[in-house]
Each structure stands twice: as C-alpha cells, then as structure tokens.
Amino acid sequence: MPDLLLELFSEEIPARMQAGAARDLERLMVGELTDRGYLFEGAKAFAGPRRLTLAIAGLPAKQSDVREELKGPKTDAPQAALDGFLKKTGLTKDQLKVEKTPKGDVYLAVIERKGRETPHVLAEVIPEVMAKLPWPKSMRWKPGLPVRWVRPLHSILATFDGELVPFSFAGVSSGLHTRGHRFLSEGKIEAKRFDDYAQKLKAAYVVLEAEERAAIIFEGVKQAAFVHQLEMIPDEGLLAEVSGLAEWPVVYIGAIPVEFMDVPAEILQTSMRTHQKYFSLREPQTSNNKPGKMANRFGLVANMIAKDGGKEIVAGNERVLRARLSDAKFFWDEDRKHSLESRVEKLKGIVFHAKLGTQYERVQRIEKLAGEIAAKIGADVEKAKRAAKLAKADLTTGVVGEFPELQGVMGRYYALHDKEDASVADAVRDHYRPVGPNDAVPTDKVAIAVALADKLDALTGFFAAGEKPTGSGDPFALRRAALGVIRILLENKLRFPLKVSDDVLSFFADRLKVALKEKGVRHDLIDAVFSIGHEDDLVRLVAKVEALQAFLKTDDGANLLAGYKRAANILKVEEKKDGKTFGGSVTEKLLSEPAEKTLLAALDQAKEAIAVALEKEDFAAAMQQMAALRGPVDAFFDAVKVNADDKQVRENRLNLLASLRATLRQVADFSRIEG
Numbered sequence: 001m002p003d004l005l006l007e008l009f010s011e012e013i014p015a016r017m018q019a020g021a022a023r024d025l026e027r028l029m030v031g032e033l034t035d036r037g038y039l040f041e042g043a044k045a046f047a048g049p050r051r052l053t054l055a056i057a058g059l060p061a062k063q064s065d066v067r068e069e070l071k072g073p074k075t076d077a078p079q080a081a082l083d084g085f086l087k088k089t090g091l092t093k094d095q096l097k098v099e100k101t102p103k104g105d106v107y108l109a110v111i112e113r114k115g116r117e118t119p120h121v122l123a124e125v126i127p128e129v130m131a132k133l134p135w136p137k138s139m140r141w142k143p144g145l146p147v148r149w150v151r152p153l154h155s156i157l158a159t160f161d162g163e164l165v166p167f168s169f170a171g172v173s174s175g176l177h178t179r180g181h182r183f184l185s186e187g188k189i190e191a192k193r194f195d196d197y198a199q200k201l202k203a204a205y206v207v208l209e210a211e212e213r214a215a216i217i218f219e220g221v222k223q224a225a226f227v228h229q230l231e232m233i234p235d236e237g238l239l240a241e242v243s244g245l246a247e248w249p250v251v252y253i254g255a256i257p258v259e260f261m262d263v264p265a266e267i268l269q270t271s272m273r274t275h276q277k278y279f280s281l282r283e284p285q286t287s288n289n290k291p292g293k294m295a296n297r298f299g300l301v302a303n304m305i306a307k308d309g310g311k312e313i314v315a316g317n318e319r320v321l322r323a324r325l326s327d328a329k330f331f332w333d334e335d336r337k338h339s340l341e342s343r344v345e346k347l348k349g350i351v352f353h354a355k356l357g358t359q360y361e362r363v364q365r366i367e368k369l370a371g372e373i374a375a376k377i378g379a380d381v382e383k384a385k386r387a388a389k390l391a392k393a394d395l396t397t398g399v400v401g402e403f404p405e406l407q408g409v410m411g412r413y414y415a416l417h418d419k420e421d422a423s424v425a426d427a428v429r430d431h432y433r434p435v436g437p438n439d440a441v442p443t444d445k446v447a448i449a450v451a452l453a454d455k456l457d458a459l460t461g462f463f464a465a466g467e468k469p470t471g472s473g474d475p476f477a478l479r480r481a482a483l484g485v486i487r488i489l490l491e492n493k494l495r496f497p498l499k500v501s502d503d504v505l506s507f508f509a510d511r512l513k514v515a516l517k518e519k520g521v522r523h524d525l526i527d528a529v530f531s532i533g534h535e536d537d538l539v540r541l542v543a544k545v546e547a548l549q550a551f552l553k554t555d556d557g558a559n560l561l562a563g564y565k566r567a568a569n570i571l572k573v574e575e576k577k578d579g580k581t582f583g584g585s586v587t588e589k590l591l592s593e594p595a596e597k598t599l600l601a602a603l604d605q606a607k608e609a610i611a612v613a614l615e616k617e618d619f620a621a622a623m624q625q626m627a628a629l630r631g632p633v634d635a636f637f638d639a640v641k642v643n644a645d646d647k648q649v650r651e652n653r654l655n656l657l658a659s660l661r662a663t664l665r666q667v668a669d670f671s672r673i674e675g
Contacts, residue, residue, distance in 0.1 A: 002118070002161030004056040005194045006126060007178050011050065011151035015244030017136055018047035019210065021150070025054050028129040036121060037064050046208050049247050049303075051178070053208065055194040061161065063115030072096065072107035082107070119160050123167040126158060130169050145170055155179070162192040180204020181247050183304060205248040205305075214243040220251030221279050221299040228253060230281040230295045235273065242277050246303035252310040254278070254318050256296040260325045263332050264413055265294035270403045271328045272298055276321060331398030339418045340411065340428075343393040350395060353476075355465040359392050362457065366391065370453035377494055379445035380423070387427035387450045390415060394428075408432045423447070434484050441488045448488055455481040456500070463504050482511040489538045490515070498536040505536060512538065516545075525549050528668035540617060547619035548668055552675075556627040563633035564670045567657040570642055574654055582651070582658040590652040595632070595639040600656060602632040607663045614666060622667055633660065 006029075013021065026045035033040070033056075041058030072085040075098060086093065089109040097108040131147065138148035147170040158165040158174040167174050177188040178201070185204035191197035198208050207213045218239060221232045243249070260268065265280075272278035279299035283292030298321070302313050347360035356362065367388040374384035394400050394411035412429035416422070427447035431454050434441050442451050458481050462468070469478050486508065489496055498505060509530045513523040525545045535541045551557040575581055591597045606625045613621035642657065644650045664670050 002059055002061055003194060004054070004059055004122065004165075005157065005159045005191065005197055006054040007155075007157040007191075007197070008052045008130070008153065009050060009155045009157070009178055010149060010153045013047070013049060013052070013150055013244075014137075015049075015241045017150060018049075018052075018244045019240075021052055021133065021135065022047035024133055025052055025129065028132055029054060029056070029125070032125045032129060033059075033121075036125070037115070038118075038121075047210060047244070048206070048208065048213075049245060050182070051206075053197075057194075059118055059160070062117055063121060065113065065115050068111045068113075070109045070111065071099070072109060074103075075105040075107060085109070119163070119165050122158070122160055122165045126165070126174075127167050127169045142171055147171075157191060157197075159192050180206050181303075184248060207248060210240075210243050213246065213249055214239050217242055217246075217249050217251060217301055220249065220301075221281075224251050224253045224299060225281045225297070228281070228295075228297055229284070230297060231284055231292070232299065233269070233280045233282050233294070235279060238273055238277065238279065242301050245277065246301055248303060248305070250302045250305055250310070252300050252302060252314050252317075253281075254298050254300055254314045254321065256298060256325070257318075257322055258296060260329055261294075261296050263325070263329050264410075266406055266409050267328050267332060267399060267403070268294065268325065270406055271324050272321065274403065275324050276317070277301070278317075278321070328399070328402070331402055335397040335399055335410070335414060336417050340390045340393040340414045340420070341418070343396045344389060346396040347392055353462070353465065353467075355467075356461045359395060362461075363389060363392050365457050365461075366450070366453045369457060370449045373452050373496070374446065374449040377445055377449060377496060379449045383421060383424050383446045384427070384449040384453075386420070387424045387431070387446055388453060390420070390424070391428050391431050391450055391454065427451075434487055435480070437483075441484075441491050443492060448492060448494070451488060452485060452496070455485050456498075459485075459504055459507070460500055463501065463507070468503075468507075478507075479511060482508055483515055486512055486515045486538060490542060493539055495537060495539055498538070500536070508538070512541075516542070521545060522549055522674075524672055524674045525552075525668070528670065528672040531669045531672060532665055532667075543617070544619050544667070547623050551623040551626065552673070554627070556630040557623075558675075560626060560630045560633060560664075561670060561673060561675065563630070563637065564660065564664055566637060567633075567660050568671055571654060571657055571661065574643070582654040583662065584651075584655045584658075586655050586659060587648075587652050590649055591656075592649070593640050595635045596653065596656060599632040599636045599660070602629055603656075603659050603663050607659075607666070610663065610666050626664065626667065629660070629663070 022045035026043050030043050038059060040056055040060075043054065043056040046053040070089060072089075073081040082093070085107065089111060091109055091111070095109070097110060098105050099108040135148070135150045138150050140146070140148055141152040149170060153170055153172050155178060156169060156172055156174040157176065157178045158167070159176060164176055165174060176190050176192060178191060178197075179185070179187075180189055180201060181204055189200050189204055191200055201208055207216065218232075225232050256268065269280040272280060277300075281295045281297045281299060283295055285292055300314070300317050302310065304313065306313050344360070344363065347363060348358050350359040351357075352359050352362045367385050370384040370388035371381050373379075374381045390411065391408075394407055394414060397410060397414070399410050400407045408429045408431065412425045415425035415428050423444055423446045426444060427442070427450045430442040430444070430447040431450040433439055433451060442448050458476065459478055462476050462478055467476060485498075488494070498508060500508075509526060513526050516526070517523070521542075525548050526541075529535065529541055529545050529548065552561060571582060586600055588597075588600065591600060606629055609625045610622050613619070613625060640653065642650070642653045644653065
C-alpha cells in the first residue's frame, strides 16, 4: 500500500515545543483521516530543531465508497422538520424513501458517496491540520497573511506513493525538496519516500529521531567524561532539551575556572544548566558508594563538526561561562554578608497570598505549628521552631532570586555559614520535600516537623480561603502538598492525627488513593474505612485497609461480603417501604428458628471482640472475628424467611440484619466495597 511523507521545514522550533508538536501533528492527521474512513498500518511523527515530519504507512490509494441510511421525520411531520432533514442530507424530497415502522411511516435517506482519490483528500486535510496545530506560542511572518506558525515556515515536503501532493499553506507551496544541516550541508535534497528521506537527511548531517539524538548526546558526554576519569551527573530533563537544539550533536568537554569551585555545586550546576545547557560532571563514586564531588569540567553539545577538534568552540563557551559564574559567585558572596535571621524581617515585603498574608505571617504560623508537631512526634521543639523561623528567609537572597529552584538548598548553606545547628540547617533545606514522586521524604524529626507544618499550613489556609483544587487546576500545588504529608507520615510510620477540617480530610482520602494505587491497594476499601468516622491517623487507616483487603481475598471474606450485601439490599427495600431505619434491639423470645438464634449469639460475641481488637489495633484479630460470622450468616439466609407474615417477627429479623450491618461497620462501611 502507498505511504504518506510530510515534512514541515521552518526556522528553529523551541526545544520545549517539539515533542508536543509532533504528537499533535500525528493526532490531528490520524483523526482527520479516520473520520474520512481511512484505515492504515501505522503513523509516526518526528520532531527536530527545524522540522516536523510525519510518516503514515499503508494508506489506501482511494477512499472507500460510503453507503449510509439516515432515518428522518415521520411522513406526517411538520414541513419544518422535513426541510431540516433535507438540508442535513443534501437531498430533495423525491430522493427520499418511505419506511414503515411500528410508530408509523418515516422518511429514509439513502446517501451514497463515491470515495475520492487519496492525494485529493490529503491536499484538503494537511492544510486544515496545519492551521489547527496548537502551538503554545506562534507568530505571523508575512505581511497581509493571517496565518500563524511557530517560526517562519520555509518549505513543505508532501508526497503520497512517491508523487507530489499539491497544496499551499501560508503562501508556501508543497514540493519534493527539503534541506539538510544548516552549516554542514548545501543545496536542496529531493525525497519522495520516507526511507529515502531519512537516509538522505543523515547523509546531510541531520539525525531525524529525537531519541537517537538523545542517545548520541548521552553516550558522547559519558565517554568524554570517562576520558577525564569523571562521570556524567544524570539530568534527563536537560538531555531531552538539548536533543532538541542540535540536528547533528557533537559533544565537547570544557573546564570551569578553579576560582569558582568554592561556590556550592548546586549553584554551579543550576547556572550551567539554566543559562548554558551544559552537563555537569563529577568524580567517580567513593568506596562507600556515595556520589563523588562535582568536577571542574562540563559537557557541552555543539551543532557542528569543528575542524580544530572543537578548541575554538570550547574556548568561546568557557568565556561565556566565566561571565555567568562570576554573577553567581557575586550573589553567593553578597548573600553571606547577612545572616538568615536578619532576612526574616524582609519577608514582610513578600505577599504569600492576598487572603493569607505575607511570607512573614506565614512563617509565624509555621513556627507555631512546627513546635506543636515536634512535641507530638518526639522532635526537639526549639530546633523545630528555629528551623521554621528561618525556612523561608533565603527567598530574599540574590542566589534564590536568580535561581528559584534552589530555595531551601541555599537556606541550608546560609544557615551552616551562620553556625546554626546542623539539624536546623538540614530542616531548612528539607522542609520542601518531597517535591515529586521520586523525591525522598525527610527522615530527621526536626525536618519532619517543619515539612508537615509547611504543607498543612498551605492546605488548611488555601481551603479556608476558598482556593480548593478544581478539575485539573491546582495553581497552589495542594495535591502535591497532601501527597507529601501522606508520604512523610507513612514512610516514617508516624502516628500523627491530622487535626484538619472535614473537607481537607476528605481531600487527604482522595490523595491517599493515588498514593496507594501503585501498591495495589483498592480505592473502594479506603472509602469504606474512611467513611465510618473521623479517621485522621493515616498509618492506622492504611493498616486497617490492608488487613481488610487481605481478608476479602479469602473465601470467608468474599462470602461474608456477599451476605452483607444481601442483608443491606433487604434492609434498603424494607426501610424504604416502612419509612424508617431498622437498628433497634433484637428480642430473643421472638427468635424461633435455630439459625437466627445462632446468628444473634455470633453477632453479640463478634461485636464485643471486634471492638476490643480495634482498640488494640489488632486488625488481623478483628478480621478473624468477622470471618467467624460467615457460617452463621450463610445459615440464616438458607433457613430463615426475613419478611415473615407476623409483623413483630419480621421487624425483629430486620433488626437482626441491622445488627449485622452495625457490627461490620465497626471495621468499615461495607456498602462502599465493590464486588
């Protein structure tokens, strides 16, 4: 079957937009072709610094013929209804058929459309897709043309089955030519099919696939570092970005002037990454498997093969780096002239949120809360309060002003410079953690106290201010804050009650489902346990959920759940019928069947035993007591008619089922359990 080759060639596309643009191009084209009845073998999009490419394999040479039957209004319907149907179908009344149905005669439109030649369809679809491509930022570059593109568009290569697909977009007509590397190749390249296209581009010093460019860069930096007996500091984000900057990446190694090596490694690395897109290198791991210290070397990626082996390129980059690091060193030196404590007052000038006050006011809240939490978890109260007081002070420093991602990290450096206690300094750094799913949680209790205080203050404050997350919107990162609290408590096995409002606690329950999903913990069981009361001890809640999940995997658990649901369904129907909720005491003298007497005795025993087990937090024992109910419940439903003819007997038996419901509810709300 024939293939489509499409290349959109322009000035340099920002690296951060390339992958998304490739996905959008593929998605839109596949959608448009599918809507037109096309089936094909596969589609793949590619993105690079100057081109977006799409290859679709196995497109038929022609659309399939379409025969469609549409039912219209009844034959006696108002004229307006018929006119609307005719307009929709594009037919006349004479072309309609009449079909008999049980509800009367209706008009039937039989629409037959001959499939068009695929090149004609593509010539229509491609410009439409190009116009729809959702660039984060775009521009107009031709006077009088309203069309926008990310950067000036130079050429469009479009072929189907090796032949030109003729169309134009933004004044650019499609053709059979593209260009290779801006500096390493000359002239136009003719391409008619994808395999030929990819080979010719590589011969013209263009690596088409972003993944291949990233692999070349990774291995290049790794090998170049090895020559200097160093290793690359992994940075996936930078690797992805740099692979979008060079069509033919070539790696070189430069040197950091020695006078800058007393600046903290985080400043050097962030400055090089942010401004210059350089890869940082470090010495090999030490004997105890700790990462080596940062080396005075860096890896840079050029889009050029240099005749002198890269000497001039490296020298130029080293000159630029010196200027950048001079600025960073200046900030570092100036910041240390003032203590962190002296900077706290400056937080009065930084607004945290219009409804929640300044950063200074927030620090006061966090300081008080950190002290309270420290007392409950066994941390040093004064150290926790001291760390909380200093935690945000580095927001006023020059380094953090230049590199906001270093907040906390720099606070620790400045605290150590001020001779603060090491645990206080570490807490200043760690109170932001975890900042993502792969980030470690703080483990020192002083840091834990401040980290919990910081996150709980944000959650309770923003919820009180009416700034709850909605849908996908979470401008204040409250979901991340809640997940952070959950991870800190669970991973440190901290027994700490969350004294928060009901809506914040419900928010934690929702986040807990996300946090435990990868562990295979069922979300419905979290709901079932959480809903029985104000359970604000997450460690206890998770332990109960895990015990319940294990119990429900057994035969006793599965059958007891089935028996509960049967009882619950009966109660639901009868309570609606009687207009009341059953839950009164069971009268023994009204029990005539052995099975109902046995069930009452089992419930009386289990109810007390489950309560004792839960009090001791022996959840396995609580589950064993529930398991003992399985037999009596099964026997009751086999032998007893709940809706007895005698009104008193019926109500007594319904109260017995309500007792079963209440007994199990000590552990969880079984009505929320699926299955």
